[in-house]
Amino acid sequence: MxxxxxxxxxxxQSAWLRAxxxxxxxxxxxxxxxMPGETLKDALGAAAALLEKNxxxxxxxxxENIKQASEAAxxxxxxxxxxxxxxxxxxxxxxxxxxxxxxxxxxPDVCLEHVKGIVSRERKQATVWIDMESSSYxxxxxxxxxxxxxxxxxxxxxxxxxxxxxxxxxxxxxxLKPSIRLVKGAYAEPPNVAFxxxxxxxxSYFALARELLRARKTGQCARVAFATHDARLIGRICxxxxxxxxxxxxxxxxxxxxIQRAEQDRLAREGHPMNVLISYGDYWYPxxxxxxxxRPANVWFMVRNLFAR
Ligand code: FDA
Numbered sequence: 085m086x087x088x089x090x091x092x093x094x095x096x097q098s099a100w101l102r103a104x105x106x107x108x109x110x111x112x113x114x115x116x117x118x119m120p121g122e123t124l125k126d127a128l129g130a131a132a133a134l135l136e137k138n139x140x141x142x143x144x145x146x147x148e149n150i151k152q153a154s155e156a157a158x159x160x161x162x163x164x165x166x167x168x169x170x171x172x173x174x175x176x177x178x179x180x181x182x183x184x185x186x187x188x189x190x191x192p193d194v195c196l197e198h199v200k201g202i203v204s205r206e207r208k209q210a211t212v213w214i215d216m217e218s219s220s221y222x223x224x225x226x227x228x229x230x231x232x233x234x235x236x237x238x239x240x241x242x243x244x245x246x247x248x249x250x251x252x253x254x255x256x257x258x259x260l261k262p263s264i265r266l267v268k269g270a271y272a273e274p275p276n277v278a279f280x281x282x283x284x285x286x287x288s289y290f291a292l293a294r295e296l297l298r299a300r301k302t303g304q305c306a307r308v309a310f311a312t313h314d315a316r317l318i319g320r321i322c323x324x325x326x327x328x329x330x331x332x333x334x335x336x337x338x339x340x341x342x343i344q345r346a347e348q349d350r351l352a353r354e355g356h357p358m359n360v361l362i363s364y365g366d367y368w369y370p371x372x373x374x375x376x377x378x379r380p381a382n383v384w385f386m387v388r389n390l391f392a393r
Contacts, residue, residue: 088380093272096373105369114382115372118342119363124162127364128169130341131177138352139360140176142213142338146365147185153194156187160198167205178206180213180242180361183225196228203236211263211307216242218271219278226253233260240307244269245289246278254292258299263307265338266292268314270374286317293321297328309359311338315347332356340375 095101105111120130124145131141143166150156163179170177179202186198203212214229216222229241240263243250247269254264268285269278279285289312299305310321318337325335332355339348341362352358363371376382 086380088383089377090272092373092377092380092383096370096377101373102369111372115368118340118372118375119368120341122364122366122368124166124169124364127362128173128175128177130362131170131175132173134360135176137349139348139358140178142178142180142359142361143170144180144182144215144361144363145185146363146371147367148182148217148370149184149189150187151189153187153190156185156190156194156198159185160201163202164205167202171207178210178213178359180215182215182217183228184217184221188221188224188228192224192228196231199228199232199239200235203232203239206238208238211238211240212236213240213242213263213265216244216267216269219247219273222247222249222253226257229262230257230260233262237261237306239263240265240309242267242311243292244278245292246273246285248277248279250288250292251295254295254299258304261304261306263309264296264305265309265311266296267311270378286314289314289317290320290324293317294324297321297325297330300334301328301330307336309336309338311361313339313344313347315344318347318351343375 120126127143131143134141145159145162145166147159150159163181166179181199181202183195183199186195188195199212199214206212214225214232216225225241229239232239242265243254245266245268257264266289268289279288293310296305296308300308310318312318322332322335336357336359337351338359338361341360348358348360
């Protein structure tokens with residue numbers, strides 16, 4: 085892992101930096117590149133705009149590791165409101181939730197009830213996605229996922245290609261007909277848990293993608309979404325998929341709001357189901373610093389904003 089990336093990922097966990105950085109206007113201006121605004125209304129507006137380009141949305145309220153049970157209940161209630169708003173506006177949008185924001189650190193059982201409450205309000209043809217957080221949460225997240233999936237087949241989970249364990253986790257999930265969103269992984273993980281080299285993460289992603297497509301073909305996977313901005317990797321997956329007889333319509337790609345917009349438009353035009361994850365809310369500091377770590381050139385973008393008027 086590069087030094088800049090390690091430093092940024094360490095900074096993402098600093099409460100001291102969070103308290104300071106969020107006060108600066110130039111930081112907030114940089115955040116706007118990745119976030120249409122702090123409110124649900126901003127996110128719904130962005131989802132409606134994407135729809136005009138035939139791009140769907142996945143909405144997520146920023147926040148993690150809440151400390152009080154009442155906060156978790158508040159987050160669940162917020163997602164009920166989000167789903168109502170999506171349904172009323174007839175938007176092509178879904179939601180993605182973080183389990184530590186729904187109380188996983190306090191009580192896995194209560195967290196599961198919140199997840200089930202949210203999925204029970206979603207339409208059957210739409211998926212409620214569960215984010216994957218740092219490696220210490222993988223077992224607990226997959227356990228909650230299995231239990232939620234048993235009750236609601238339209239629950240999906242994120243798997244991270246940088247973890248050595250993911251190949252095995254995927255094999256264990258397949259008998260349950262899961263919906264999988266495959267990502268590279270965004271957290272600082274030690275080398276005994278995750279591939280330290282980007283090249284190895286990319287190869288792991290491609291190998292898992294092939295596995296997922298095979299599972300999709302045999303009906304073992306309900307839905308597969310390739311969540312990456314890596315155009316080369318997407319190209320390799322699409323080539324493999326075409327050889328296996330998949331059409332563009334069957335290869336879903338997801339990206340983050342504000343990243344690789346031209347590529348998002350191109351994939352949507354070519355007929356791929358293209359969905360963009362829109363984050364909103366005021367707890368954006370750790371999430372934003374993870375975005376900087378993914379592409380340290382973004383730090384220069386932020387520095388330029390320091391001088392912008
Ligand atoms: P990679 O980092 O190799 O980037 C490929 C190219 O994309 C770069 O060369 C650059 O051009 C562009 N790019 C990537 N990130 C950028 C950025 N921040 N700013 C500007 N350009 C950028 N992670 C996780 O651990 N748990 C989760 O639940 C999720 N959920 C999730 C959902 C969705 C829809 C997406 C797209 C991503 C996630 N992630 C995630 C994040 C994921 O793990 C990963 O950190 C990022 O997607 C960046 O990795 P890429 O696959 O894009 O490749």
